Amino acid sequence: METFAALAHGMAVAVQPMNLLYALVGVFLGTAVGVLPGIGPALTVALLLPVTYKLDPGGSLIMFAGIYYGGMYGGSTTAILINTPGESASMATALEGNKMARAGRGGPALATAAIGSFVAGTLATIGLAFLAPWLVDFAVRFGPEDYFALMCVAFVTVSATFGNSPVRGLTSLFIGLTLGLIGIDKLTGQARLAFGIPELLDGVEVTTLAVGLFALGEALYVASRRHHAEEKIEPVRGSLWMTMEDWKRSWKAWLRGTMFGFPIGALPAGGAEIPTFLSYSTEKRLSKHPEEFGRGAIEGVAGPEAANNASAAGTLVPLLTLGLPTSATAAMMLAGFQQYGLNPGPLLFAERPDLVWGLIASLFIANVMLLVLNLPLVGLWVKLLAIPQPWLYAGILVFATMGTIAAKPSVVELSMLAGFGVLGFLMRRFDFPIAPVVVGLILGPIAESQLRRALAISLGDPLVLLQSPMSATLLGIALIALLAPFVLKGLGRFRASED
Amino acid sequence: MTDSPQEPAARRVDRAGVVVALALAALAAVLVWDSRQLPSTTMYGMGPEVMPVVIAIGLGLLAIGNLIDALRGDLPPRESADPRAVLLILGGLVLLIAIIGLGGGFILATSALFVTTSAAFGRRAILADFAIAIVITTLVYLAFDRLLTLSLPAGPLERLL
Numbered sequence: 001m002e003t004f005a006a007l008a009h010g011m012a013v014a015v016q017p018m019n020l021l022y023a024l025v026g027v028f029l030g031t032a033v034g035v036l037p038g039i040g041p042a043l044t045v046a047l048l049l050p051v052t053y054k055l056d057p058g059g060s061l062i063m064f065a066g067i068y069y070g071g072m073y074g075g076s077t078t079a080i081l082i083n084t085p086g087e088s089a090s091m092a093t094a095l096e097g098n099k100m101a102r103a104g105r106g107g108p109a110l111a112t113a114a115i116g117s118f119v120a121g122t123l124a125t126i127g128l129a130f131l132a133p134w135l136v137d138f139a140v141r142f143g144p145e146d147y148f149a150l151m152c153v154a155f156v157t158v159s160a161t162f163g164n165s166p167v168r169g170l171t172s173l174f175i176g177l178t179l180g181l182i183g184i185d186k187l188t189g190q191a192r193l194a195f196g197i198p199e200l201l202d203g204v205e206v207t208t209l210a211v212g213l214f215a216l217g218e219a220l221y222v223a224s225r226r227h228h229a230e231e232k233i234e235p236v237r238g239s240l241w242m243t244m245e246d247w248k249r250s251w252k253a254w255l256r257g258t259m260f261g262f263p264i265g266a267l268p269a270g271g272a273e274i275p276t277f278l279s280y281s282t283e284k285r286l287s288k289h290p291e292e293f294g295r296g297a298i299e300g301v302a303g304p305e306a307a308n309n310a311s312a313a314g315t316l317v318p319l320l321t322l323g324l325p326t327s328a329t330a331a332m333m334l335a336g337f338q339q340y341g342l343n344p345g346p347l348l349f350a351e352r353p354d355l356v357w358g359l360i361a362s363l364f365i366a367n368v369m370l371l372v373l374n375l376p377l378v379g380l381w382v383k384l385l386a387i388p389q390p391w392l393y394a395g396i397l398v399f400a401t402m403g404t405i406a407a408k409p410s411v412v413e414l415s416m417l418a419g420f421g422v423l424g425f426l427m428r429r430f431d432f433p434i435a436p437v438v439v440g441l442i443l444g445p446i447a448e449s450q451l452r453r454a455l456a457i458s459l460g461d462p463l464v465l466l467q468s469p470m471s472a473t474l475l476g477i478a479l480i481a482l483l484a485p486f487v488l489k490g491l492g493r494f495r496a497s498e499d
Numbered sequence: 500m501t502d503s504p505q506e507p508a509a510r511r512v513d514r515a516g517v518v519v520a521l522a523l524a525a526l527a528a529v530l531v532w533d534s535r536q537l538p539s540t541t542m543y544g545m546g547p548e549v550m551p552v553v554i555a556i557g558l559g560l561l562a563i564g565n566l567i568d569a570l571r572g573d574l575p576p577r578e579s580a581d582p583r584a585v586l587l588i589l590g591g592l593v594l595l596i597a598i599i600g601l602g603g604g605f606i607l608a609t610s611a612l613f614v615t616t617s618a619a620f621g622r623r624a625i626l627a628d629f630a631i632a633i634v635i636t637t638l639v640y641l642a643f644d645r646l647l648t649l650s651l652p653a654g655p656l657e658r659l660l
Contacts, residue, residue, distance in 0.1 A: 050643070165568070178554055193533050220588055223581070223585060389621075393620055394616040394628075398609045405652065
């Protein structure tokens with residue numbers, strides 16, 4: 001009952017005309033940027049952060065909700081029409097969706113993705129609204145050692161368990177953790193890894209890192225291998241609408257995708273890849289038309305798209321209740337909160353309920369807006385895709401550098417941006433995952449201060465980590481998750497076999 | 500940057516992988532060296548010098564892990580890369596940083612990056628691209644600096660607006 005009251009209050013915040021406008025602008029910008037090839041939701045949020053600098057926190061977070069969902073939806077459009085998934089979670093969509101587009105069924109593919117995202121997003125947001133208060137009640141009892149253990153679980157699962165190679169995933173994470181050390185230590189005021197450069201004392205900006213790794217890195221990578229393959233846009237031919245048969249084949253896939261996506265996204269394990277591929281393989285197994293898979297089966301778009309969106313809403317559960325980002329996008333959202341000095345977690349629910357519930361309510365609204373905005377505007381998005389590649393990437397880089405130039409127009413900061421671009425390029429080239437770096441940078445300092453707080457309370461006794469049953473269990477889980485991929489090498493092949 | 504085409508099936512020592520391992524080891528050494536100059540002031544628990552060492556140990560272990568992968572030739576295959584395109588974009592970034600650093604302003608700086616990037620993607624019409632770049636970045640400047648009141652660095656061109 002409490003949830004209903006809180007949600008109703010949040011709705012009242014979200015439907016104020018100004019906030020509705022913010023949501024609309026967010027959805028529009030998010031889709032417009034997300035639809036550009038090679039730009040996933042995390043980068044969409046990072047690129048659009050400067051737009052929200054001047055807004056009040058409430059309006060900015062509401063715009064964020066729109067940008068987030070818009071970016072996700074834009075990514076699936078790109079995946080379907082030019083077969084370049086902006087993130088690995090859209091890979092399954094690209095698999096079947098692009099085949100459908102080539103067969104002249106791009107319209108229904110986009111429609112089932114949009115409606116599926118709407119259904120999944122709405123159901124998952126309801127899940128978020130009901131799960132969050134319950135988790136908050138639970139989380140207020142967490143001590144610093146429990147938080148530290150929880151973050152260890154997130155570290156391991158984000159980097160080691162689900163990637164192709166645990167060694168490379170952990171390497172990415174540790175690069176992020178190293179970057180997180182740079183700057184003034186919050187507890188003692190000592191400068192670490194600053195090498196006497198004053199700009200480094202504030203630490204590495206998450207947006208600088210994310211934009212460098214994702215935008216510059218991607219542009220460098222695509223430019224370096226331009227001679228291999230030209231991208232081809234499939235025109236949207238034929239009817240935009242789904243037939244009765246399409247609806248019949250889609251709705252169960254949407255619901256099943258949601259069932260995979262939300263719980264897995266809500267775990268502090270993160271990753272939308274597992275649920276999307278689980279959904280894809282389930283749909284393939286249950287389908288009455290298994291022969292169509294690989295040649296454009298609508299279930300193969302409907303299920304994974306729903307799973308992707310549901311898990312995106314799911315990752316907001318640990319983000320809002322525990323302050324724990326488990327994906328690059330969630331890490332960018334956390335950076336957005338921190339821009340206003342807000343720390344997501346159980347306290348935020350108590351201190352700023354209007355903000356949190358306004359955000360949750362905006363997710364519903366953003367979802368509706370997406371559906372209303374995207375199906376009619378699909379022609380516009382397709383035109384955006386038709387911008388010639390040189391101008392497209394040149395424009396992306398102008399916007400990417402603008403964020404840093406606006407925030408800190410210093411030579412040091414811009415050199416860091418360029419350096420992260422090179423790092424992102426090399427990581428792509430040598431197949432290191434990127435998200436763990438961002439998660440490491442943002443979670444590393446938090447984990448360190450929780451650990452030090454725990455040790456200070458226990459007067460330096462490290463056994464405090466094992467005395468709390470919660471923390472002991474979580475550390476056990478983290479250890480198992482760390483060792484499992486080395487023991488069961490087959491888990492890593494799961495992805496390869498689906499490709 | 501290696502652009503030697505790799506045979507996917509060849510299981511031989513991957514030199515780039517060895518370089519990655521060495522770089523990680525060097526990073527670990529920097530962490531340890533830097534933590535040495537932090538005075539340990541904390542009475543209880545851990546001071547600021549502990550975490551860098553923990554992370555350095557992790558990096559050291561990962562350097563060994565990467566080295567093993569590289570020696571086994573276990574890295575995923577890489578396609579050849581075009582170093583010219585990469586250098587063009589990096590050159591654009593250097594220009595951008597120099598122009599901002601010297602007070603040339605937002606429009607000139609980002610236009611330079613625009614032109615080099617589009618050249619990296621195969622465009623040869625430098626002058627036409629430069630004109631397009633000036634128009635686009637001016638619009639961006641007006642939209643963000645005037646409308647959204649973000650402060651973007653102003654140079655000679657911005658003062659004319």
